Amino acid sequence: MKAVLCKQYGPPSSLVVEEVPAPMPGAGQVLIEVHAAGVNFPDTLIIQGKYQFKPELPFSPGAEVAGVVKALGEGVAGLRVGARVIAATTWGGYAQQVLAPAERVIPMPHDMDFETAAGFLIAYGTSHHALKDRGALKAGETVLVLGAAGGVGLAAVEIAKALGARVIAAASSDEKLAVCREHGADATINYATQDLRERIKALTDGRGVDVVYDPVGGDLSEPALRSMAWRGRFLVVGFAAGPIPSIPLNLALLKGCSIVGVFWGAFVRAEPRRNEEELRELVGWVREGRLHPRISGVYPLERCAEALQQVMDRKVTGKFVLTTGA
Structure with a gap:
């Protein structure tokens, strides 16, 4: 089978596509024939050795896939060979076949194509966990989404609207903000040309965001x-800008607010049953037409570096996905 390989830590240009042996499922594992794989910011970190996990070299990046169940390991129940599924893999997804733990595999909505499904799980799973679980966002509250035109950002805009919140989307260009409005943002901030704090004050009558x-x-x-x-909640989701900020902790005291960490991958491993409940709600929202994942680019495996x-x-804006030719 074909797979993208990281043989040494480095930039995307250092990746290669090669033929490798197909894996075999062990106990509790599902072998998936990958039709499409989501491209996520953590994939750029893991190939540089900068992510929380460091797989043994060589490895294939790719943390989420959509495809068809090819084989089941011992003890796997509730899935069948030939079923269309979405799976979280942490790494290994940039390949024509991948192994996934059974508890991280869910059925694909019947009316969703592979490319859309491949870009759904991480962005929407992260944002749902962040806003509903960690942030306890309530109807009528105001949420500020930074990086709102990216994969997790657009998912957060849509999920916040589904929860009944007022959404202020912030991004670096007017073109990106236009996409945010298409996905439900009530107000926008261009932080390349506008002062973030002053604009928030104007949009909230000086109250601030929840x-x-x-x-x-x-x-x-x-x-x-x-x-x-x-009593606001500041959700620490990631560091796409690069630097990890040093925050004056007196601000949390003065604001009476909480600074809350969001690590969806760890949540999936630590609380699998609760994750399953959250994913069922998300899939239901897709079927109801409340969520509209945006896939803005589809590339073959050979163009993964690009x-x-x-x-x-x-x-x-939104998500890129890779297709495998499967």
């Missing part, structure tokens, strides 16, 4: 934290 969803980090985190309403580089350069 929840900040921050997958960006860098220079945006502190002004967003300073713009919190009383797709990853655009993600690193923050040029993507």
Whole structure:
């Protein structure tokens, strides 16, 4: 089978596509014939050795896939060979076949195509867990989404709207903000041309926002934290800008707010039953037409470096996916 391989840590251009032996499922594992794989920001970190997990070299990146069950390991129940599924894999998904733990495999909605399904699980799973579980977002509250045009950002915009919140989307260009409005944003901030804090003040009549969803980090985190309403929740989702900000902790005291970590992958492993409940709700929202995943680019495996580089350069709205030719 074909697979993208990381043989040494480095930039996307260092990846190669080669023929490798097909894996065999062990106990509790599902072998999936991959039709499409989502491209995510953590994929750019794991190939550089900068992610929380460091697989043994060589390995294939790719944390989420959509495909067809090819074989089942011992003890796997509730799935059948030939079923169309979505799976979270952490790595290994940029290949024509991949193994996934059975508890991280869910049925695909019947009316969803493989490309859309491949870009769904991580972005929407992360944002749902962040806003509903960690952020306890309530109807009528106001949420600020930083990096709102990216994969997790657009998912957060849609999920916040589904939960009945008012959404302020912040991104780096007017073109990106137009996409955010298409996905339900009530108000927007161009933080390349507008002062983030002043714009938040104007949009909230000086009150501030109840929840900040921050997958960006860098220079945006502190002004967003300073713009919190009383008892607000600041959700630390990621650091797409690169630098991990140093936050003055007195701000949490003065605002009476919480700074809350969001690590969906760890949540999936630590609380699998609760994750299953959250995913069932998300799939239900897709079927009801409340969520509309945006796939803005589809690439073959051979062009994975190009797709990853655009993600690193923050040029993507929504999600990119890779197709395997399966």
